[in-house]
Amino acid sequence: MTLIYESSKTLDRGARIGKMITPHGSVNTPTFMPVGTAGSVKAVGPRDLSEAGVEMILANTYHLHLRPGEEIVARMGGLHGFMGWNRPILTDSGGFQVFSLSSLRTVDDDGVTFNSHVDGARLHLTPESAVAIQEKLGADIIMPLDQCPPLPSSPGDLAEAVRRTTHWAERSLAARRRDDQSMFGIIQGGVDLDLRREHLDDMISLGFEGYALGGLSVGEPLEEMYGVLAGLVGRMPGDRPRYLMGVGSPDAVIEAVREGIDMFDSVYPTRMARHGTVMTSSGPLTIRNAVQADRTGPLDPRCDCPTCRNFHRAYVRHLIKSREVFGYHLATIHNLRFMADLMCDLRSAIAGDYLEDFRREFWANYYGEEPPR
Ligand SMILES: [Zn+2]
Incomplete structure (x- = not known):
């Protein structure tokens, strides 16, 4: 086990405090991770982050894969060495950026093909390559490739994204080679609570070191997101960290902490x-x-x-x-x-x-x- 999560207190409604212990130190939860898109949190350095009270950051696999490439990062000692940040790091899978930033993408069960927003190069990302890239980047926590459906999506498209995300999650687990990184499962399903619950159960049965909610705060009314959180977070495993991806405005953070979320990231x-x-x-x-x-x-x-x-x-x-x-x-x-x-x-x-x-x-x-x- 490369990630230890210990909850020290949980309130009746579900809000909880705890500690997450990673190979690069421990993090008090609930925690907020600033986003270091291209290998730096824009406009500040590692010492500034520490002085500001930041304990953990997120880096974007998509951006680092396009530039400078994971091979160069690996040669500099992985992201920790490359960035001079010796504390915990989480990398996303790159999927969200592929779906939001790149053009001319086609997705099928194998993976996603897209044009780089940097130089237009045609690239292909699969669950296996997303894991291989993140293993070279070397973050403490890595994420499996998932499909974040656009808003609005038909019930059929939502169900298809959930099915594909589960299939990709299985392949991501099988593709892991390093044993010093943790991987979180991502739950999709839009604001359809039943679909979310089904997907959560599927991901729990696969077995991850933590669980993340993806595809929220993508433009739906906040009230709808709060409804999903109220009906879902209590069912997430209590002995693993719970991560709400891409959320960082104070209102949403407070409401989500109240339901029992432990981790957030956002460029907000x-x-x-x-x-x-x-x-x-x-x-x-x-x-x-x-x-x-x-x-x-x-x-x-x-x-x-x-x-x-x-x-x-x-x-x-x-x-x-x-x-x-x-x-x-x-x-x-x-x-x-x-x-x-x-x-x-x-x-x-x-x-x-x-x-x-x-x-x-x-x-x-x-x-x-x-x-x-
Ligand atoms: Zn100030």
């Missing part, structure tokens, strides 16, 4: 930062706005990140308006700290049995409204 906080929106204890702040031009003081008076400790709002705004790289750096560090603090607050609220109070208070302060449902 880092992309927001580069677009000039910083997350604060009183809600999102558009730092680009003219009203911030002469504001003294930190982005958030309750934040102690390096940006907030050292720079005025007016300076961060000036840099971002001037498209200075350092401005993106400062805003990204702050948003990463905000997410790390949110996860830490959620863990404390579960440990102290005040999650419902924390949730109401966060929603009131950040969104100025009551939580849903």
Whole structure:
């Protein structure tokens, strides 16, 4: 067993805290993983990530396979050596990017053929090659190739994507050669709860070290995603990590943690930062706005990140308006700290049995409204 998950407390509704132990150290859960698409979390380095409180990151197999290629990464000691990040890493299978970024793709039971968005080259990805690429990249947790159906999909297309994802999952397990990486099973099924439950049972019978929900937060109303979480997460194995893929806005993270999700990843906080929106204890702040031009003081008076400790709002705004790289750096560090603090607050609220109070208070302060449902 290369991944140990220990839950230390679970609330009645399902929210839980725990620890995940990987070959590159342990991670407190629930946790948020920033996305290092091309081998770096945009605008920040490993030390910045650690200082911001980040414990684990995600890297994109699709991007790294296209450029620079997994062989080069492997020669540099895998992703940990290549990036200079000696803490846990998860790689996705590349499937989601193939379906969302590449053009002219054809999918059949063997795999998916597509044109690279970098140079147009015709490429073929199979469950076996997705595992082989990820074994060379060397992350602590790897993901099997899955088919994420577009929104909206007919019931027939959804069922077909689920069937294919199960078939690919079996082949992915059989293709594994390394015994120091863990693999999570991905559950698809759109917002059809019955289909999701069936698929979860199928994936549990195959046996994975953790379970992930894919194909959510792809444009459906959040209420529909919350409905799936409420009906599904409680059935996921309690002794394995539960990962909600591609979700990173505070509202969805809080609602999902409440149902018992342990892991998240998203480009949301880092992309927001580069677009000039910083997350604060009183809600999102558009730092680009003219009203911030002469504001003294930190982005958030309750934040102690390096940006907030050292720079005025007016300076961060000036840099971002001037498209200075350092401005993106400062805003990204702050948003990463905000997410790390949110996860830490959620863990404390579960440990102290005040999650419902924390949730109401966060929603009131950040969104100025009551939580849903
Ligand atoms: Zn800050």
